[in-house]
Amino acid sequence: xxxxxxxKILLSEDEQPTQxxxxxxxxxxxxxxxxxxxxxxxxxxxxxxxxxxMALIEQEMTADRYxxxxxxxxxxxKLWRPSPLFRAHRLxxxxxxxxxxxxxxxxxxxxxxxxxxxxxxxxxxNNAEGVTKLTxxxxxxxxxxxxxxxxxxxxxxxxxxxxxxxxxxxxxRKTMMEIWGASVHSSPSELTEFGRGLLAENPDHPGSLGIAxxxxxxxxxxDPETRYALGSVLNHVLLHQTVIGEEAxxxxxxxxxxxxxxxxxxxGGSNFGGLAFPFLREKLAGNMNPTIRCVEPAACPxxxxxxxxxxxxxxxxxxxxxxxxxxxxxxxxxxxxxxxxRYHGMSPLVSHVYNEGLVEAISIPQTECFAGxxxxxxxxxxxxxxxxxxxxxxAIREAQAAKEAGEERVILTALCGHGHLDLASYxxxxxxxxxxxxxxDEAIAAAMEAVPVLD
Ligand SMILES: *Cc1c(COP(=O)(O)O)cnc(C)c1O
Numbered sequence: 001x002x003x004x005x006x007x008k009i010l011l012s013e014d015e016q017p018t019q020x021x022x023x024x025x026x027x028x029x030x031x032x033x034x035x036x037x038x039x040x041x042x043x044x045x046x047x048x049x050x051x052x053x054m055a056l057i058e059q060e061m062t063a064d065r066y067x068x069x070x071x072x073x074x075x076x077x078k079l080w081r082p083s084p085l086f087r088a089h090r091l092x093x094x095x096x097x098x099x100x101x102x103x104x105x106x107x108x109x110x111x112x113x114x115x116x117x118x119x120x121x122x123x124x125x126n127n128a129e130g131v132t133k134l135t136x137x138x139x140x141x142x143x144x145x146x147x148x149x150x151x152x153x154x155x156x157x158x159x160x161x162x163x164x165x166x167x168x169x170x171x172x173r174k175t176m177m178e179i180w181g182a183s184v185h186s187s188p189s190e191l192t193e194f195g196r197g198l199l200a201e202n203p204d205h206p207g208s209l210g211i212a213x214x215x216x217x218x219x220x221x222x223d224p225e226t227r228y229a230l231g232s233v234l235n236h237v238l239l240h241q242t243v244i245g246e247e248a249x250x251x252x253x254x255x256x257x258x259x260x261x262x263x264x265x266x267x268g269g270s271n272f273g274g275l276a277f278p279f280l281r282e283k284l285a286g287n288m289n290p291t292i293r294c295v296e297p298a299a300c301p302x303x304x305x306x307x308x309x310x311x312x313x314x315x316x317x318x319x320x321x322x323x324x325x326x327x328x329x330x331x332x333x334x335x336x337x338x339x340x341x342r343y344h345g346m347s348p349l350v351s352h353v354y355n356e357g358l359v360e361a362i363s364i365p366q367t368e369c370f371a372g373x374x375x376x377x378x379x380x381x382x383x384x385x386x387x388x389x390x391x392x393x394x395a396i397r398e399a400q401a402a403k404e405a406g407e408e409r410v411i412l413t414a415l416c417g418h419g420h421l422d423l424a425s426y427x428x429x430x431x432x433x434x435x436x437x438x439x440x441d442e443a444i445a446a447a448m449e450a451v452p453v454l455d
Contacts, residue, residue, distance in 0.1 A: 005087050005089075005100075005255050006087065006255070007086060007087055007089055008084045008085070008086055008087075009084070009085040009086075009087065009102075009251040009252075009254055009255055010082070010084055010085075010251075011082035011247060011250055011251060012082075013078055013082070015082065015250060016074065016077065016078070016081055016082050016243075016247070017069075017243055017246040017247060017250070018068065018069055018074065019066040019067060019068055019069060019246075020066070020067045020069060020239045020240055020242050020243065021065070021066060021239070021242040021245070021246060021277060021278050021281065022062060022063070022064055022065055022066065022067060022235075022239055022242075023238075023242075023273070023277040023280060023281065023349065023353070024062075024063055024235070024349070025063055025064065025065035026065065026280075026281050026284050026285075027352070027353070027356070027358075028356065029356065030063070031235075031323065031348050031349055031351075031352035032310075032323040032348070032352075033323075034320040034321060034322050034323075034348070035310060035320060035321040035454070036320060036321075037312065037317060037318065037319065037320055037321055040321070040452075040454060043320045045057045045058075045061070047320065048060070048320070050220070050221045050227075051217065051220060051221065051227060051228045052227055052228070053125050053126045053128070053129040053131060053227060054129065055125040055128065055129065056122065056125050056126075056236050059235070059236040059239055060234060060235045060236045061235075067239065069121070069243075070121070070124060072124050072128075073120055073121045073124050076120045076124075076150075076153050077117075077120065077243070079109075079110060080108045080109045080110065080116070081117075081243065081247070082247045083104060083105055083106055083108050083109075083244070083247065084104075084105050084108065085102055085103070085104050085105075085247070085248055085251035085252070086102065086103050086104075086105055086380070086415075087100065087101070087102055087255075088101040088102065088103060088376075088379070088380055090379040090380055091375070091376055091379040091380050091396075091399075092399065093379070094375060094378070094379040095375075095396065095399045095400065095403070096403065097399040097400065097402055097403040098402055098403060098406065098407065098408045098409075099398065099399040099402035099403070099407075099408065099409045099410070099411050100257065100408065100409070100410045100411065101395055101399055101411045101413075102248075102252065102257075102259070102410070102411065102412045102413070103380075103392075103395075103412075103413050103414065103415040104244055104247070104248045104251075104275060104412070104413070104414045104415065105382070105415045106244065106271065106414060106415065106416045106417060107382065107384075107385070107415060107416075107417050107418035109146075110149050111142065111145040111146040111149050111176075112142070112145070112385075112417050112418050112420065112421070113142045113146065113385065113416055113417030113418075114241060114244060114270070114271045114274065114414070114416045114417065115142050115143050115145075115146030115147075115231050115270075115417075116146045116149060116150060117240050117241050117243055117244065117274065118146075118231065118236075118237045118240035118241060118270065119143070119146040119147045119149065119150035119151075119229070119231065120150045120153065121240050122134070122147070122150065122229045122236075122240075123147070123150035123151050123153065123154045123156060123229075124150075124154060126156070126227050126229070127154040127155075127156055130225070131156070131225060131226065131227045132156060132157060132225045132226070133156060133157035133158070133159065133223070133225060133226040133227075134147060134151055134156060134157070134158050134159075134220075134226070134227055134228070134229045135158075135159045135160075135161070135216040135217075135219045135220045135226060135227075135228050135229070136158070136159075136160055136161070136216050136228065136229045136230070136231065137160070137161045137162070137163070137187065137209060137212030137213045137215070137216045138160050138161070138162045138163070138166070138173075138177075138212070138231075139162075139163045139166055139209045139212070139339040139340060139342060139343075140166060140170070140173070140338075140339030140340045140385075140386075140387075140422070141162060141166060141170050141173025141174070141176070141177070141339075141421065142173075142231075142340055142385070142417060143231030143232070143340075144160040144162060144173065144177050144182065144184065145173060145176045145177055145180070146231065147160070147182070147229055147231070148160065148176070148177040148178075148179075148180035148181065148182035149180050151180070151181070151182065152180040152181050157181075157182075157183075158177075158180075158181065158182035158183070159182065159183050159184075159185070159216075159219065160177055160182050160183070160184045160185070160216075161185050161186075161187035161189060161212040161215045161216045162174065162184055162185065162186060162187060162212065163187055163206070163207040163208060163209060163211075163212050163339075164186045164187060164188065164204075164205060164206050164207035165206040165207060165335065166207075166339055167184070167186040167187075167207075168186075169424065170421065170422075170424075172421050173421055176421070185215075186207070187207045187211055187212035187215050188205050188207055188211055188215065189215060191215070191219065192214070192215045192218045192219065193218070194211070194214050194215060194218060194316050195211075195215050198211065206335075208315060208332050208342075209342065209343050210313075210314045210315030210316075210329055210330075210343075210344060211314075211315045211316070213230075213313060213314035213315070213319070214314045214315055214316035214318055216228055217314065217318050217319065218316075218318065230313075231268075231270070232267060232268025232269065232270040232343070232347065233268040233269065233270070233313060233322070233324075233343075233345065233346075233347045233348075234347070235347075235348070235349055237268075237270050237347075238269065238270050238273035238274060238277065238347055238349050238350075240274075241270045241271060241273060241274025241275075242273070242274050242277055242278055243274070244271065244274040244275045244414060245274055245275045245276060245277055245278030245279055246278050248275060248278075248279075248412065249278050249279065249282070252412070257410050258287075258288040258290070258410065259279065259288070259290040259410045259411065259412040260290055260291065260409040260410045260411070261290055261291045261292075261293065261398050261409060261410075261411050261412070262275065262276055262279055262290050262291070262292045262293065262411075262412045262413070263293045263294075263295055263391050263394040263395055263398065263411070263412075263413050264276060264293075264294065264295065264391050264413060264414050264416075265294075265295050265296070265338075265341060265387050265388050265389075265390040265391040265414075265416065266294040266295065266296050266302070266303065266341070266346065266350060266361070267296075267338070267340045267341035267342070267343050267387060268343050268345070268346065268347050269294075269346050269347030269349065269350035269351075270347065271388075271414050271416035272294055272350060272414070273347060273349055273350055274414075275412075275413075275414040276292050276359065277349075279292065279412075280292060280353065280358060280359070284358075290412070291360065292358070292359040292360065293359065293360045293361065293362060293394065294350065294354065294359060294360070294361040294362070295361075295362055295363070295364060295390045295391055295393070295394040296341060296361065296362075296363045296364075296390065297333075297336055297338055297341045297342075297363060297364070297365075297366060297369075297390060298363045298364060298365040298366070298436065298437070298439065299333050299334045299336045299342075299365075299366070299436075299437045299439055300327065300333040300334075300336070300341055300342050300343070300344075301327075301363040301439065302325045302326065302327055302343070302344070302345060302346040303325045303346055303350075303351070303354055303361035304361050304362065304363045305327070305363075305439070305441075305444055306325040306326050306327045306344075306345075306346070306444070307325070307326060307448060307451075308323070308324070308325050308351060308355050309323070309324075309326055309448075309451055309454075310322065310323050310324075310451075310452060310454045311324060311326040311328065311329050311344075311345060311451045311452070312329040313329070313345060314329065315329055315330060317329065321452065321454070322345065322348050323348055323351070323352075324345045324346050324347065324348045324351040325345065325346040325351040325354065325355075326344055326345045326346070326448075326451065327344045327345075327444055327447055327448070328344060328444070328446075328447030328448045328449070328450055328451050329344055329345070329447075329450065329451065330344075330447050330450045331344040331443075331444070331447035334437040334439075336366050336386075336437070337366060337370075337386040337422065337425035337428070337429075337434070338366065338369070338385075338386040338387045338389065338390065339386070339387075340385070340386075340387040341387050341390065344447070362394065364390055364393050364394060365436035365437075366386075366389075366434060366436060367429075367434055367435070367436050368393050369386075369389035369390050369392070369393045370386075370389055370425070370426070370429040370434060371393070372389060372392045372393035372395075372396045373386075373389035373392055373393075373419075373426075374426075374429075375396065376389075376392045376396075382415065382418060383418060383419045383420065383423075383426070384415055384417070384418065384419050385416070385417035385418055385419040385422055386419060386422050386425050387416065387417065388413075388414065388415050388416045388417060391413045391414060391415070391416070392413065392415070394413070395411050395413045398411045399411060
């Protein structure tokens with residue numbers, strides 16, 4: 001080993017952060033508000049009330065810098081939080097780099113990803129306001145599992161629309177959701193008008209995240225005791241995820257280092273925002289100066305090739321309009337294995353900080369990501385979920401650049417989930433069957449034509 005720094009940098013339960021951090025309080029300009037889909041006026045709390053409980057609507061709109069984490073949430077967080085920060089000694093040795101690589105490991109949660117950091121408070125606040133059932137969509141199955149776990153903690157019902165292609169390909173995710181008591185439907189489904197229409201056109205419809213969102217939203221608004229839960233994109237989701245970055249700041253302080261570069265994978269932006277925003281606060285305050293970079297798949301390059309426009313969050317056009325980097329709400333990405341990164345939009349907060357030049361973005365093709373993940377797994381042991389293979393590939397690029405420059409740079413990333421239920425993607429990679437997709441500019445231009453022209 002190059003040095004005697006510990007491999008796992010741990011916090012005790014007493015050191016667990018007790019507040020979430022709201023980056024809006026420290027930004028030079030506030031992000032543009034969501035708009036009502038019909039009137040195109042800023043959406044008020046009443047417009048969101050059929051979907052979310054008031055406590056979450058307040059968190060969605062607040063400018064307060066810190067929000068106390070309720071005791072009833074902290075208790076459940078203790079099942080896996082604080083999560084470990086690893087120093088990747090063995091990966092560094094494999095890469096023969098002078099860089100110090102750190103990864104915050106969120107795969108220790110019951111669902112195997114960072115998503116329970118928000119599913120637990122979302123279930124908590126809904127339960128506190130008398131909501132008995134939550135509906136949601138899931139693509140790769142991570143969010144559906146996380147919500148099924150959280151609703152079970154508070155004795156609530158949970159109904160999940162799983163994108164048909166993933167419903168067929170990932171039966172074990174469905175079983176996991178059912179173990180925690182959720183009911184799971186393939187989307188498009190016969191249960192909504194939108195789903196029935198799509199199935200009439202194509203009984204084998206593969207579905208998409210945008211379609212599944214439309215179905216889960218339609219079912220929630222039809223029942224006064226049911227609300228909807230979203231696993232990424234929205235401000236309150238990114239808020240809850242900041243426990244990742246707050247813990248990482250404390251952990252890095254324990255070993256006396258500050259990051260030179262921070263990389264995170266971005267699907268809807270929640271694990272990235274959760275890791276990056278507390279560090280962005282420190283950067284804006286002049287306490288450190290890391291480069292902060294989003295990493296997205298080359299097949300769904302929302303930030304690097306999308307436009308910063310108001311667009312719908314779902315395919316049917318039922319959600320409020322969000323100002324975000326988008327490839328168009330009708331855009332259906334190629335079937336890359338990182339299902340959690342196949343979303344046409346990007347969180348308004350991540351889009352805003354990117355547009356303000358506070359963070360950077362790159363895209364990486366999936367074969368490079370899986371090659372990096374194999375190196376990582378052989379060195380560090382953990383098999384990453386397909387989504388954070390993008391973060392790992394970017395960290396490896398950084399480590400190689402540090403080697404070329406002969407500099408001891410500190411690299412921080414989030415390993416936001418393990419890949420134990422995604423082994424089919426590795427099987428495909430190891431068999432040489434994985435390919436990269438070209439995304440022609442015309443395909444993006446065609447999808448953008450359906451985006452409303454508002455600004
Ligand atoms: C859902 C998911 C993602 C993508 O969502 P973000 O909001 O961008 O974090 C990435 N990785 C894992 C493991 C996921 O489950």
